Amino acid sequence: MDIMSNTVRKELIQLRRKFHQCAETGWLEFETSIYIIEFLKSQGLDLKYGKSIHGERIGLPSKLKMDAHKMQLTQMKVDFDTSEILEGYTGAVAILDTQRPGPTVALRFDIDALGLEEAKEGHRPFLEHFASKNKGMMHACGHDGHISMGLMLAKSLASQRDQLSGKIIFIFQPAEEGVRGAKSMVDAGILNNTDYILSGHIGFSKKNQVVCGTGGFLATSKLDISFTGKAAHAGAHPELGKNALLAGANCALNLHTLTQFGGGMSRLNVGILMSGTARNVVPDHAHLELETRGETQEINEDLLERVYRMIEASAHMYDVTYETKLMGSAPSYQFVSNEFTQHIKDIFGELDLEIIEGGSLGGSEDITYMLRTVEKKGGHGLFLLFGTDLVAPHHNPRFDFDETVLEQGYNCYMKIVTDLLEI
Numbered sequence: 446m447d448i449m450s451n452t453v454r455k456e457l458i459q460l461r462r463k464f465h466q467c468a469e470t471g472w473l474e475f476e477t478s479i480y481i482i483e484f485l486k487s488q489g490l491d492l493k494y495g496k497s498i499h500g501e502r503i504g505l506p507s508k509l510k511m512d513a514h515k516m517q518l519t520q521m522k523v524d525f526d527t528s529e530i531l532e533g534y535t536g537a538v539a540i541l542d543t544q545r546p547g548p549t550v551a552l553r554f555d556i557d558a559l560g561l562e563e564a565k566e567g568h569r570p571f572l573e574h575f576a577s578k579n580k581g582m583m584h585a586c587g588h589d590g591h592i593s594m595g596l597m598l599a600k601s602l603a604s605q606r607d608q609l610s611g612k613i614i615f616i617f618q619p620a621e622e623g624v625r626g627a628k629s630m631v632d633a634g635i636l637n638n639t640d641y642i643l644s645g646h647i648g649f650s651k652k653n654q655v656v657c658g659t660g661g662f663l664a665t666s667k668l669d670i671s672f673t674g675k676a677a678h679a680g681a682h683p684e685l686g687k688n689a690l691l692a693g694a695n696c697a698l699n700l701h702t703l704t705q706f707g708g709g710m711s712r713l714n715v716g717i718l719m720s721g722t723a724r725n726v727v728p729d730h731a732h733l734e735l736e737t738r739g740e741t742q743e744i745n746e747d748l749l750e751r752v753y754r755m756i757e758a759s760a761h762m763y764d765v766t767y768e769t770k771l772m773g774s775a776p777s778y779q780f781v782s783n784e785f786t787q788h789i790k791d792i793f794g795e796l797d798l799e800i801i802e803g804g805s806l807g808g809s810e811d812i813t814y815m816l817r818t819v820e821k822k823g824g825h826g827l828f829l830l831f832g833t834d835l836v837a838p839h840h841n842p843r844f845d846f847d848e849t850v851l852e853q854g855y856n857c858y859m860k861i862v863t864d865l866l867e868i
């Protein structure tokens with residue numbers, strides 16, 4: 446089977462640049478999803494989108510933000526119903542069913558951008574006219590490249606369906622940043638009866654390298670907290686007030702003492718603390734945003750329990766009320782070398798790449814929900830890292846990558862899928 450032609454190479458770059466321009470953050474991938482669906486429909490694939498591919502979504506932006514982003518969209522003429530997508534049921538799932546018996550292979554590509562203002566001066570996407578057209582939103586993690594790989598794989602594999610057996614599920618997942626989208630899709634059952642789940646990420650390794658099997662994913666929880674007290678005149682009757690700012694500040698300070706575990710590393714960061722209205726008013730509201738991480742699922746769960754206790758105690762100290770909201774979560778995942786991963790390593794030998802086994806992401810990624818779901822049922826999962834030169838690190842306004850990584854990633858996926866499904 447032909448792995449790469451010049452047309453594929455060119456189209457991979459074109460698609461990457463098209464999606465780079467319409468960068469949209471988690472649950473706001475309206476235009477992104479519509480373009481993806483349009484492309485996949487034209488390849489004659491069965492499509493699922495909207496509410497049918499989601500369970501309960503967490504970490505949604507406010508209605509105000511959703512409406513504002515909807516207003517910005519240029520009218521798109523498409524022949525399918527986009528109403529649920531525009532309510533934030535973003536992403537898409539395409540199914541290529543060869544109608545021949547064989548395994549089911551799922552490929553997952555994350556599609557969201559980051560809340561960053563893209564750099565201009567000396568920044569290639571700006572100089573070559575494919576910078577983000579959305580203010581304060583930018584593909585600074587390479588997910589534009591992931592979408593491009595996913596769409597081209599769908600196109601190529603659809604055109605080769607006569608030579609394949611089994612089923613391929615292409616998952617275009619929203620809201621990976623902040624670890625929000627995967628659980629919602631898993632809960633909707635999109636991975637039921639899946640034998641293999643494959644995914645990957647651009648970067649985190651050197652050019653011309655592929656990391657075959659990534660672990661070291663930390664379990665994480667993202668939490669919003671609000672304390673509500675009572676405002677009062679700070680001079681005349683401060684005793685009538687209930688100080689939410691002090692509850693929040695005490696809580697933040699004490700939360701940072703909780704990360705001591707003997708069984709593995711853990712992290713906690715209060716990233717936002719906002720409170721107060723004026724110097725002469727006892728503050729009646731405080732808002733905190735924090736995240737926890739743990740080397741194992743157990744550590745993160747234990748840490749989170751202690752976090753909740755600290756919140757309750759802080760509220761009690763200042764006689765204020767509190768509310769918490771889980772905004773994102775992902776379990777941990779460790780790479781374990783097995784027959785399947787060894788086999789993939791062997792077949793990668795035919796690619797012109799340096800193969801590294803068992804890398805570590807050193808962060809969190811909600812693909813872990815999908816890896817765990819499939820492996821729990823006896824299936825296999827694999828997360829690849831496609832090495833590339835980066836102009837600036839991930840999540841930086843100057844982030845950009847060497848686009849040859851697109852064909853390398855595409856080739857890796859193609860190699861695995863054809864190995865598993867070729868007749």
Ligand SMILES: [Zn+2]
Nearest residue numbers: 586622839840
């Ligand atoms: Zn990222």
Ligand SMILES: [Zn+2]
Nearest residue numbers: 586587588646
């Ligand atoms: Zn990413």
